[in-house]
Amino acid sequence: xxxxxxxxxxHRLIPLAGLVAAVAFFLxxxxxxxxxxxxxxxxxxxxxxxxGRFVKWPGTVPVSKGDxxxxxxxxxxxxxxxLDSTLAGETLDDKxxxxxxxxxxxxxxECRILFISSTEEKRLKEILVALDESGVLTVSDMPxxxxxxxxxxxxxxxxxxxxxxxxxxxxxxxxxxSSELLKVAASVKRNSGSGD
Amino acid sequence: xxxxxxxxxxxxxxxxxxxxxxxxxxxxxxxFIAHDTLAFRASMVRNLSTQAQIxxxxxVSALLFNDPQSAENTLSALKAAHNILSARIYSAxxxxxxxxxxxxxxxxPTIPSLPPGELEIHRFQNKEVVLVRSVVFGGxxxxxxxxxxxxxxxxxxxxxxxxxxxxxxxxxxxxxxxISSIFRRAVAEPIIRLAEVARAVSREKNYxxxxxxxxxxxxxxxLIDAFNEMLGQIQQNEKxxxxxxxxxxxxxxxxxxxxxxxxxxxxxxxxxxxxxxxELERASKFKDQFLSTMSHELRTPLNAVMGFSELLTxxxxxxxxxxxxxxxxxxxxxxxxxxxxxxxxxxLSKIEAGRLQLTxxxxxxxxxxxxxxxxxxPLAEKKSQALLQHAPPDLSVRADSTRFKxxxxxxxxxxxxxxxxxxxxxxxxxxxxxxxRLEVRDxxxxxxxxEQQHIFEAFYRLGETSKKIEGTGLGLAITRRLxxxxxxxxxxxxxxxxxxxxYFILPGAEAVKxxxxxxxxxxxxxxxxxxxxxxxxxxxxxxxxxxxxxSAGYDVVLCDQPGRALEMAAELQPSAVTMDIxxxxxxxxxLLSSFKTDPRTTGIPVVLVTIIDQPSTGASLGAxxxxxxxxxxxxxxxxxxxxxxxxxxxxxxxxxxxxxxDAPTREFISELLSKHGYLPATAADGAEARAxxxxxxxxxxxxxxxxPKVSGFQLLAEWRTHTRTADLPIFVLTSKDLxxxxxxxxxxxxxxxLQKQRPWQETLVAQLRRALPGVLSEKx
Numbered sequence: 001x002x003x004x005x006x007x008x009x010x011h012r013l014i015p016l017a018g019l020v021a022a023v024a025f026f027l028x029x030x031x032x033x034x035x036x037x038x039x040x041x042x043x044x045x046x047x048x049x050x051x052g053r054f055v056k057w058p059g060t061v062p063v064s065k066g067d068x069x070x071x072x073x074x075x076x077x078x079x080x081x082x083l084d085s086t087l088a089g090e091t092l093d094d095k096x097x098x099x100x101x102x103x104x105x106x107x108x109x110e111c112r113i114l115f116i117s118s119t120e121e122k123r124l125k126e127i128l129v130a131l132d133e134s135g136v137l138t139v140s141d142m143p144x145x146x147x148x149x150x151x152x153x154x155x156x157x158x159x160x161x162x163x164x165x166x167x168x169x170x171x172x173x174x175x176x177x178s179s180e181l182l183k184v185a186a187s188v189k190r191n192s193g194s195g196d
Numbered sequence: 197x198x199x200x201x202x203x204x205x206x207x208x209x210x211x212x213x214x215x216x217x218x219x220x221x222x223x224x225x226x227x228f229i230a231h232d233t234l235a236f237r238a239s240m241v242r243n244l245s246t247q248a249q250i251x252x253x254x255x256v257s258a259l260l261f262n263d264p265q266s267a268e269n270t271l272s273a274l275k276a277a278h279n280i281l282s283a284r285i286y287s288a289x290x291x292x293x294x295x296x297x298x299x300x301x302x303x304x305p306t307i308p309s310l311p312p313g314e315l316e317i318h319r320f321q322n323k324e325v326v327l328v329r330s331v332v333f334g335g336x337x338x339x340x341x342x343x344x345x346x347x348x349x350x351x352x353x354x355x356x357x358x359x360x361x362x363x364x365x366x367x368x369x370x371x372x373x374x375i376s377s378i379f380r381r382a383v384a385e386p387i388i389r390l391a392e393v394a395r396a397v398s399r400e401k402n403y404x405x406x407x408x409x410x411x412x413x414x415x416x417x418x419l420i421d422a423f424n425e426m427l428g429q430i431q432q433n434e435k436x437x438x439x440x441x442x443x444x445x446x447x448x449x450x451x452x453x454x455x456x457x458x459x460x461x462x463x464x465x466x467x468x469x470x471x472x473x474x475e476l477e478r479a480s481k482f483k484d485q486f487l488s489t490m491s492h493e494l495r496t497p498l499n500a501v502m503g504f505s506e507l508l509t510x511x512x513x514x515x516x517x518x519x520x521x522x523x524x525x526x527x528x529x530x531x532x533x534x535x536x537x538x539x540x541x542x543x544l545s546k547i548e549a550g551r552l553q554l555t556x557x558x559x560x561x562x563x564x565x566x567x568x569x570x571x572x573x574p575l576a577e578k579k580s581q582a583l584l585q586h587a588p589p590d591l592s593v594r595a596d597s598t599r600f601k602x603x604x605x606x607x608x609x610x611x612x613x614x615x616x617x618x619x620x621x622x623x624x625x626x627x628x629x630x631x632x633r634l635e636v637r638d639x640x641x642x643x644x645x646x647e648q649q650h651i652f653e654a655f656y657r658l659g660e661t662s663k664k665i666e667g668t669g670l671g672l673a674i675t676r677r678l679x680x681x682x683x684x685x686x687x688x689x690x691x692x693x694x695x696x697x698x699y700f701i702l703p704g705a706e707a708v709k710x711x712x713x714x715x716x717x718x719x720x721x722x723x724x725x726x727x728x729x730x731x732x733x734x735x736x737x738x739x740x741x742x743x744x745x746x747s748a749g750y751d752v753v754l755c756d757q758p759g760r761a762l763e764m765a766a767e768l769q770p771s772a773v774t775m776d777i778x779x780x781x782x783x784x785x786x787l788l789s790s791f792k793t794d795p796r797t798t799g800i801p802v803v804l805v806t807i808i809d810q811p812s813t814g815a816s817l818g819a820x821x822x823x824x825x826x827x828x829x830x831x832x833x834x835x836x837x838x839x840x841x842x843x844x845x846x847x848x849x850x851x852x853x854x855x856x857x858d859a860p861t862r863e864f865i866s867e868l869l870s871k872h873g874y875l876p877a878t879a880a881d882g883a884e885a886r887a888x889x890x891x892x893x894x895x896x897x898x899x900x901x902x903x904p905k906v907s908g909f910q911l912l913a914e915w916r917t918h919t920r921t922a923d924l925p926i927f928v929l930t931s932k933d934l935x936x937x938x939x940x941x942x943x944x945x946x947x948x949x950l951q952k953q954r955p956w957q958e959t960l961v962a963q964l965r966r967a968l969p970g971v972l973s974e975k976x
Contacts, residue, residue: 043262047261050260050261053260053333053334054257160262161262162261163261178257180254180256180257181257181261183257183258183263183266184257184258184260184261184263184266
């Protein structure tokens with residue numbers, strides 16, 4: 001009992017110190033908020049990774065060689081090194097994320113998440129057909145992407161990066177998107193082509 | 197039956213019950229409430245934690261995809277929970293992401309931050325609880341949820357608990373009250389009844405009542421039974437006591453009556469004893485009076501007989517023929533014997549009556565020996581006996597000086613009597629530790645052993661056949677009693693043919709300085725008494741002269757160097773000088789002539805004391821008196837007195853008043869005074885004496901105590917109180933046996949006390965000389 005006195009006293013001090021730390025924390029974060037906003041692609045790179053956390057891939061999806069989780073960028077890469085740094089060391093579906101930059105749609109079959117650059121707008125149909133039912137989550141920021149059969153499309157609402165989901169496309173590829181993801185989406189298309 | 201007292205034990209029991217059960221219930225309720233409150237708090241925290249988890253997991257996507265609106269939607273679901281005050285969601289970097297408040301605009305306390313590594317913390321503060329929980333998604337901290345909840349539910353829970361506890365407590369206490377009333381009947385009631393009985397017993401002293409027995413056989417029953425048994429015993433004891441007391445009272449009454457009877461008898465007896473005592477005292481007083489009268493009445497005529505017969509032998513009034521001389525001497529001797537006998541008888545009866553009072557003091561043995569030997573020597577010399585004495589100078593005894601000397605004189609007188617001529621009597625003393633042994637040893641015929649045991653009996657006379665030895669037969673009896681009164685024992689050692697030794701032992705005393713004997717050329721003292729210079733080169737002769745003169749009251753200076761005698765005399769201017777003729781180296785005749793031719797000494801009377809019988813030569817050379825050795829004390833003193841008288845001074849002579857009722861004694865004293873050159877006057881009773889002194893104050897008064905009309909005591913007192921006669925010298929001369937008090941009185945108020953029981957004439961003359969050195973009658 002005696003020996004307990006001093007630890008008790010310290011326990012009482014810790015919350016106080018925590019309180020002070022919290023005030024300091026909020027003050028500094030408030031200041032940090034005035035810092036230049038992260039650039040658009042930095043946010044998009046983070047989202048790209050986060051999408052992977054709310055999606056369930058079908059078990060039959062052929063596993064690419066190695067035990068990695070391939071995230072691919074098809075076409076001209078708008079992220080640059082930001083995407084590399086964002087994904088570096090991350091895991092998805094218990095596998096280390098591997099970033100690949102590809103140029104041929106044939107290569108996309110081995111990807112789990114495929115960001116299609118707007119440079120590929122012209123051959124989008126060809127790409128999407130090739131990927132049909134191959135269990136690849138397609139993401140792009142080209143306008144009308146979901147309308148044309150893409151799964152997730154980045155949209156900008158003012159400064160804010162948001163996204164639209166074409167749930168029918170995802171379901172046809174046997175991907176299960178978490179309701180949490182759907183909840184925060186700017187819009188969700190339930191039937192293919194019906195949105196148009 | 198005092199209800200309050202009666203209820204005290206049952207009330208105590210009830211209180212005890214209530215207190216015990218109340219305390220137990222209170223403790224139990226407090227424990228339950230504490231436990232429930234803690235448990236409730238824990239469940240509250242658990243609930244909050246669950247809610248925070250739900251909110252957190254429902255807000256993960258909103259956080260990840262920066263959709264605060266979605267998060268707020270999630271939070272708004274908390275509206276259903278009334279206890280939630282507010283909730284907030286923070287992004288992983290700590291920014292406020294979404295918030296909810298039940299009471300918009302209400303107080304929003306600071307939310308504690310999560311310590312690193314902690315998933316969730318909570319804190320009770322200000323009547324609310326705050327819980328902060330980290331939102332983790334996919335193993336990564338994604339944000340933080342905080343929820344505040346009020347404690348109203350806890351409070352209302354607590355209130356409910358307290359209410360329930362109160363109800364339980366009241367119900368329990370009522371139940372306890374009921375149960376205790378049952379106990380009271382079982383326990384308190386018998387005790388109360390027991391107490392009532394005990395009170396009744398102590399109040400009414402009624403030991404016959406008994407406490408009612410309670411049912412069962414527990415300790416209470418044992419107690420009541422023991423109490424009842426005790427009461428029974430007390431009852432028995434009390435009864436026995438009462439009986440004993442009654443008996444005792446009876447006996448006390450009996451004894452009291454007996455005692456009263458005895459008292460009466462004792463009173464009567466003591467009354468008779470008192471009467472007998474009175475009679476005895478009266479008889480004793482008569483006896484004393486008789487003795488006193490006897491001593492006075494017998495001695496007075498004897499004094500006359502002896503005094504006048506002595507005067508006759510001195511042939512001052514005509515010569516006596518040889519036959520007359522012999523007859524007068526017989527009268528004198530017979531008188532002396534009679535006086536001795538009377539003194540002895542009176543002494544003995546006084547001793548036997550226990551009326552002899554001794555005054556103990558430290559007495560120097562050698563001084564007493566000297567005095568006794570001086571007195572007894574003439575007797576011994578008559579039988580040519582040697583009277584020797586030896587005593588260490590510093591030896592003293594505790595004794596009455598007079599009686600001590602009387603003892604010695606009696607023994608010596610006895611020895612002289614029984615020792616044949618030319619015998620030797622030796623008086624000696626030696627120390628025996630703290631005591632002193634005194635002996636009188638003679639060379640007499642000794643005492644046969646068969647007579648030794650009778651010798652101390654009164655009127656027993658040794659050797660009845662030897663008729664020539666005179667005596668009263670009382671001497672040894674008195675001596676023995678006197679020694680016994682001194683705490684000693686008179687003993688005798690004797691064998692026929694080898695003398696006798698009487699001895700006794702007295703307690704020793706601190707040494708008393710023996711009377712100072714002035715040696716030649718000794719210091720010259722300022723002395724009011726007549727001083728005599730004794731010029732004598734023979735030491736023994738000088739001492740004899742000295743003792744004779746000293747005993748008569750003279751101040752003696754010895755001179756054993758005739759060569760210095762003239763100078764000493766010139767210096768000392770003595771009243772008289774005694775001078776030997778046969779001295780070396782100076783011839784006495786020459787010394788005498790130089791005395792008479794030296795103007796400094798020519799006026800000093802000279803008494804020649806010598807072996808040479810040539811009075812005419814002495815007279816021709818100017819000697820005033822001439823005495824042929826051996827020296828007779830009386831002759832010496834008379835001669836010296838005549839010398840003194842020659843040195844008379846001129847003045848109006850005043851008489852010496854002799855107050856004496858007995859005519860012969862009066863005449864004898866007058867004659868004695870005239871003989872020694874004094875002018876006598878007489879008074880036959882007290883009144884006459886008073887008148888005489890009132891008319892003219894005499895030089896001195898010689899006063900008898902027993903006088904007709906006015907007693908000597910009264911005269912003494914009167915004269916002492918008058919200033920005119922305050923300094924008048926008074927000599928008391930009496931044959932009355934005086935008590936110590938009377939003696940003290942006389943010694944303080946009179947100049948001298950003489951008692952006729954003993955030879956007094958010489959002392960009277962000597963004291964007169966001392967008191968009146970310059971008073972002389974015209975005719976001498």
